[in-house]
Structure formats: structure tokens, C-alpha cells
Amino acid sequence: MKRYVIIGNGVAAAGCIEGVRSLDPRGEITVISGEAHPVYSRPLISYLIEGKTDVGRMKYRPDGFYEKNNCRVLYGRLAVSVDAAAHTVTTDDNAVIEYDRLCVAAGSRPFVPPFEGLDTVKNKYTFMTLDDALELDAALTENSRVLIVGAGLIGLKCAEGVKKRVKSVTVCDLADRVLSSILDADCAAVQKHLEENGLNFLLSDSAVGFDGNKAFMKSGKTVDFDILVLAVGVRANVGLVKNAGGEVNRGIIVGNGMAATLDGVYAAGDCAEGYDASVGSKRVIAILPNAYMQGYTAGINMAGGHASFDNAVPMNSIGFFGLHIMTAGAYDGEMLDEGADGVIRRFFVKDGLLKGFILVGGTERAGIYTSLIRERTPLDTIDFDLTKKAASNLIFSQDIRRKKFGGVV
Amino acid sequence: MKRVYVNEEWCLGCHLCEYNCAYANSGVKDMVAALKDKKIFPRIHVEGEDRITFAVSCRHCTDPICVKSCIAGAISKKDGVVRIDKSKCVGCLTCVLVCPYGALAPGEDGVMQKCELCLDNACGAPACVTGCPNRAIVYEERGAAE
Numbered sequence: 001m002k003r004y005v006i007i008g009n010g011v012a013a014a015g016c017i018e019g020v021r022s023l024d025p026r027g028e029i030t031v032i033s034g035e036a037h038p039v040y041s042r043p044l045i046s047y048l049i050e051g052k053t054d055v056g057r058m059k060y061r062p063d064g065f066y067e068k069n070n071c072r073v074l075y076g077r078l079a080v081s082v083d084a085a086a087h088t089v090t091t092d093d094n095a096v097i098e099y100d101r102l103c104v105a106a107g108s109r110p111f112v113p114p115f116e117g118l119d120t121v122k123n124k125y126t127f128m129t130l131d132d133a134l135e136l137d138a139a140l141t142e143n144s145r146v147l148i149v150g151a152g153l154i155g156l157k158c159a160e161g162v163k164k165r166v167k168s169v170t171v172c173d174l175a176d177r178v179l180s181s182i183l184d185a186d187c188a189a190v191q192k193h194l195e196e197n198g199l200n201f202l203l204s205d206s207a208v209g210f211d212g213n214k215a216f217m218k219s220g221k222t223v224d225f226d227i228l229v230l231a232v233g234v235r236a237n238v239g240l241v242k243n244a245g246g247e248v249n250r251g252i253i254v255g256n257g258m259a260a261t262l263d264g265v266y267a268a269g270d271c272a273e274g275y276d277a278s279v280g281s282k283r284v285i286a287i288l289p290n291a292y293m294q295g296y297t298a299g300i301n302m303a304g305g306h307a308s309f310d311n312a313v314p315m316n317s318i319g320f321f322g323l324h325i326m327t328a329g330a331y332d333g334e335m336l337d338e339g340a341d342g343v344i345r346r347f348f349v350k351d352g353l354l355k356g357f358i359l360v361g362g363t364e365r366a367g368i369y370t371s372l373i374r375e376r377t378p379l380d381t382i383d384f385d386l387t388k389k390a391a392s393n394l395i396f397s398q399d400i401r402r403k404k405f406g407g408v409v
Numbered sequence: 410m411k412r413v414y415v416n417e418e419w420c421l422g423c424h425l426c427e428y429n430c431a432y433a434n435s436g437v438k439d440m441v442a443a444l445k446d447k448k449i450f451p452r453i454h455v456e457g458e459d460r461i462t463f464a465v466s467c468r469h470c471t472d473p474i475c476v477k478s479c480i481a482g483a484i485s486k487k488d489g490v491v492r493i494d495k496s497k498c499v500g501c502l503t504c505v506l507v508c509p510y511g512a513l514a515p516g517e518d519g520v521m522q523k524c525e526l527c528l529d530n531a532c533g534a535p536a537c538v539t540g541c542p543n544r545a546i547v548y549e550e551r552g553a554a555e
Contacts (some may be wrong), residue, residue: 017478043480047499053481057497058480289478289507296477317506324505363502366510374510391511392456395463398417404510405415405463407551 002027003115004302005081005089005097008105009033010042010392011288012269012295017069019299019307027303029071030085030097032089036076037130038065043288045133046161049140075296080108082244086263091284101264101302106237106272108286112230114369116209122185125226127158139227140165147171147215147225149207151178153318155231159199160320170223172202172215182327183358187344190325190360216271236271236284249273251284256299256308266302268294278313278329278355278373311374317363326363329356329373338388347388352378355393365391410489413453413526413535415463419545420455422462426546427451430466433527433536450475450516451545452524453537453539464537464546467491467512467524475504475513490528494542495520 004020006013009031017029039060047053058383058400066073078092082102089097108127118124125136136158140146144166149156159169177183178191178201191201202223204340205213215223238248247253247261258266258274269291276283300307315328333350344360347369355374368391371377372384382395393401402408428444430451436444453466459462469491476484476491483497484504516522526548527535538548 041481043501044499052499053497058481099452132427174530288480289503292477315506317501317503319501324502364514365504365508366506367504367508367513368511370506371509385519393463393511394461398461401417401463404468405418405465407412407414 002100002226004029005099006031006082006083006105007089007101008035008103008107008269008271009039009073010105010107010269010291011039011060011236012079012105012107012272012291012298013103014065015292015295015297016105016266016268016299016302017066017071017295018204019296019301020297020303021069023300023303023305026070028097029069030069031073032077032079032091032097033073033075033246035129035131037062038073041288042129042131043157045130046157048130049137049158049161050164055130065407077113079240082240082265084244084246086264087264099264099375101243101297102328103232103258103298103302104241104260104265104267104268104271104382105232105269105291105298108234108236110230111233111235113232115207117211120212121210121228122212123154123226123392124230126230127154128234131225136162136227136229141226143167143169144226145221145224145308146227146229147207148231149230150231150233151203152181152231152233153179153316153333154234156199156230156320157318158231159194160197163198165226169198170200170202170255171224172217172223174204174206174207174218176204178203179325182318182325184331184346187297187358187360189342190320190323194320218371222242228330233346234270234286236273236286238271241265241267249282253282254294256297256310257301257306258294258309259301267297268298274312275310276313276330277311279332283314285312287314289315311376313370313373315370317366323361324363325367327357328366328370329354331356331358345388349379352380354379354384362390367391368393368395410469411548412469413466413538414547414549414551415465416545416547417461417463417508419544420457420462420464421544421545422455423542424455425540425542426453426464427455429540430524433530433532434522436530446518450514450522452514452522454514465510465512466511467528467536468510469524474507474509478503478507484523490526492525493521493523493525495522501510 148171209216236251242248252267270286297307297309338345338349345360346358348356435443474552
């Protein structure tokens with residue numbers, strides 16, 4: 001009987017479990033879960049703060065998931081080392097667990113820069129895990145002045161989540177714009193929308209030091225706050241594989257089958273650096289769908305199957321105060337700007353392929369665009385012009401539509 | 410597994426499927442009370458222009474990317490049907506971002522809804538098919554492997 005060990009208990013681990021079990025109903029699966037919770041949906045923590053979901057509904061899988069899949073879960077345990085030659089994992093209680101196949105799904109951790117005086121701040125939080133969210137939740141009051149360092153996806157979802165529950169929310173970032181990881185320079189409308197909904201911004205500026213409830217900004221300004229949220233960025237947890245001699249860059253280097261460079265070791269999710277089909281090279285794509293699909297792919301291959309995940313692309317669907325933003329791929333090549341009336345529609349085309357897009361408002365049927373990127377559909381085989389104003393299946397030939405909707409093989 | 414299939418050349422572009430879908434899923438007995446003067450949010454939509462029209466609804470894919478992508482774990486596939494647990498959905502629209510058919514759209518409240526083949530409502534079989542005047546939408550077995 002094969003022994004599988006999974007380090008981590010997030011969505012990549014859930015995918016791995018389901019991948020393994022799709023082929024091997026009997027092998028022994030051990031999950032090393034640093035968090036004391038069954039797998040839950042991390043991107044929902046801002047909705048939890050906002051009151052739009054609760055801990056029960058945040059469960060990623062129904063109760064009984066581990067029992068049904070016959071997994072042993074070690075809650076509250078951390079893996080401290082991997083011995084790639086001996087095929088063992090050692091945990092923080094000095095247990096040595098043997099594996100035939102190991103999946104490292106250890107995720108990432110918040111990056112906290114060494115701010116001067118940070119130790120003088122009493123109410124400081126990061127915003128990544130359920131426990132982070134529950135701690136922040138308990139600290140919020142209607143009189144709280146919240147300062148969030150970082151205007152990326154995490155910082156802004158946090159800002160939206162806390163907004164109605166507190167006195168004020170200020171978000172600062174060294175970048176000159178919000179969401180600089182997914183939006184290009186010309187998306188001021190998004191910031192305006194956030195400001196109209198009550199968020200304050202200090203951009204091209206960031207905190208350099210703290211003293212109690214006061215932040216000192218790079219610009220010389222000071223900001224008084226009651227609650228500080230640090231959402232500067234994240235770092236992939238590569239240490240276990242690096243120390244075991246595996247190849248790492250920003251993430252753990254994996255092939256399309258999610259195998260790392262160590263025998264019997266796989267990696268998946270936010271800690272893995274796999275192939276990004278939109279840029280044609282390896283990148284960490286730290287999004288939930290990717291975590292699941294990488295985990296599932298790893299699981300199949302760990303169980304002896306043959307799965308390849310070769311069409312991963314970065315993509316995000318995210319809403320703020322009712323405004324939906326969808327982005328995917330790389331902003332590389334010729335830009336086609338089709339926006340109008342407050343709606344942003346930008347497409348990026350290179351070598352006859354759709355490489356990326358940015359949609360703000362007007363996101364209907366955007367999956368048609370995403371599939372063009374993922375499947376690398378040559379634009380000269382479809383009528384792409386038809387779809388620039390609104391996504392439509394009319395771009396495909398009737399023959400292709402017969403296959404898509406008529407069940408014609 | 411029976412599926413909803415589209416015979417594009419027979420579609421009249423009448424949009425009746427959209428109304429029948431909205432009615433079937435309204436839970437209201439009287440069609441007029443369910444639909445009159447209301448903006449409808451059907452789970453099937455007619456695309457096209459002029460002479461080419463066709464209905465698009467969930468394909469209940471063999472390997473559904475919406476299930477793998479849902480950030481809330483709200484979408485699952487059971488007995489060949491892709492279903493959504495609306496109580497878990499937070500309306501992030503990631504499923505809209507990934508569905509290659511453009512088949513998904515949120516309901517009136519911003520929460521996702523989707524075609525579940527009318528298996529759980531009073532119809533018991535797809536209302537879009539039953540009401541299609543030209544058999545442009547059919548519910549049948551076409552041999553595609555599940």
C-alpha cells in the first residue's frame with residue numbers, strides 16, 4: 001500500500017487528496033495541517049469580516065471529507081524537515097513520517113518588512129488565515145481607525161470587509177495605484193470607485209516606522225490609527241524543499257506534472273512555481289483555482305497516473321462594493337482598448353493569440369476570453385472583432401458551436 | 410447521461426426558453442405573477458444576431474473547471490449534474506471568469522445560480538426544452554461519454 005504524505009491542508013491539499021483518491025482508493029494518506037481547521041476557503045475571510053459568510057459556510061468541503069477519503073489529519077502540527085533520501089518528513093513534535101510520495105502544499109506566509117517601531121504597535125494584524133481574520137474581527141469597533149499597508153488584492157479586500165464596521169479606513173501603498181499586480185496604469189476609475197465608497201488612500205507613499213498608534217510615512221505625513229493591517233505581500237514557503245536540496249526560485253520549481261526536483265516529491269499551490277501558459281515560463285500563480293488544479297494534478301501522478309497541467313494562467317475575479325473586475329493572462333503585446341462609458345475593456349494580443357485582458361464592469365461571459373488564452377486559440381480562426389464589445393460564442397464557426405452546444409463529436 | 414443540446418439551425422431567437430427558465434425556477438405557481446413587468450434572470454440565454462441565434466446553458470462538463478475554480482467550494486458535480494450551493498456563494502464570479510462557454514450569470518441578488526436541469530424544481534425536466542416551439546433545444550442522450 002502506497003504511503004502519501006501531504007504537507008499543508010489548504011485547497012491544494014484538498015485537490016491532492018481528491019486526485020490521489022480518483023485512482024487509489026486504499027493508499028494511506030497523512031495530512032500535516034499547521035492550522036487547527038479542516039480545509040476552508042481562504043479568499044472568503046474578507047466576506048467573513050463583512051458578515052457575508054460564516055465559519056460554517058467557509059468550509060471548502062463538507063463535514064466528513066477526511067473520513068470519506070480515509071485521511072489521517074495531524075492538526076496543529078508543522079513539518080520541520082524533509083529527508084529526500086530517506087523519504088521521511090519530521091514534524092515539530094519530532095515524529096518521523098515515512099512517505100512513498102510527498103506533496104508539499106505549504107502555501108505562503110505574509111511578508112512583514114522590518115518597520116522601525118513595529119513592536120510598539122499593539123493592535124497589528126496580517127490578513128491571510130482564518131485565525132488572522134477572527135483576531136481582527138474581535139478587535140474591530142465602530143470607533144476604530146484602520147490603517148492598511150498594501151493596496152493589493154489582500155489589502156483592499158480587507159478594506160472592503162472592515163469598512164462598514166469601523167470609523168475610517170486608510171490604505172497606503174508605495175505603488176502609485178491600487179491593485180498594481182492585476183491592473184495597468186490607466187485604471188484610475190477603480191480607485192475613484194473605492195474612494196466613493198469611503199476608503200482613503202495614500203499612494204506613492206508608505207509607512208516607514210511606527211510609534212504606538214502613529215504611523216510615520218515616507219512623505220513625512222503621519223497617520224493616527226487604532227488598528228494596523230499589514231498586507232504588503234506574501235512569500236512562498238519553499239524552505240522545506242530548499243533545505244532538502246530541491247530546486248527553488250520564488251516558489252518550489254515543478255514540472256507540468258507537479259513533480260519537484262526531488263525523487264517522489266511534488267509541490268502544489270501558492271508554494272509552487274509552475275508553467276504559466278500566458279508568459280511561457282515558470283511563475284508562482286497564487287490563486288485558488290490554480291492551487292486546486294495543481295493539487296489534483298499532483299495527486300493523480302502521485303497515485304501512478306499521468307496528468308499534466310500545462311495551461312495555467314493567472315486570473316482574478318474580484319469585486320469591490322459592487323464593481324466587478326476580471327483579469328487574466330499577461331499584459332503583453334498590442335493593447336486593444338474597447339472600453340466606453342466607465343467600462344474598462346482591454347485586450348492584449350501577441351503572435352496572433354489573446355494573451356491577457358482587463359475588464360472592469362461589463363464582465364459577462366468573460367470565461368470565453370479566458371478560454372482563448374488558456375487554449376491558445378489562434379485569433380485568425382475565430383471572429384474576434386465581434387466579441388470586443390461583449391463576449392459571445394458567435395466568434396466561433398458554426399461547426400465549433402455544434403461541438404460545443406450540440407454534442408457533435 | 411441526458412443533456413440539453415442545441416440545434417442552432419432550428420432556433421428562432423424567440424427567447425421563450427429564457428422566460429420558461431425564469432418561471433420554472435421562480436417557485437411561483439402563476440406565470441404572469443412570476444414574470445410580468447420583472448427583469449428576468451434566466452439560467453439559459455439566447456445569443457446571436459439577425460439570422461444566427463442559439464441558446465447557451467450549462468454543459469455539465471465532464472471535467473468542469475467551475476467546480477475546480479470556485480473559491481468557496483460551492484460548486485460540485487453529483488450524478489452528472491453540476492450544482493451550486495447558493496448559501497456558500499459569495500458572488501465573486503470566478504465561475505463566470507472560467508466557464509469557457511460563457512454559460513453562467515448571477516441571479517438578481519448577485520449570488521450565482523445555474524442550470525441544474527430543472528431536476529429540483531417543480532418541472533422535473535428542463536423547462537427550456539419543454540417550451541421550445543421549434544425543438545431547437547432538446548434533452549436527450551447523444552452518446553458523449555460521462
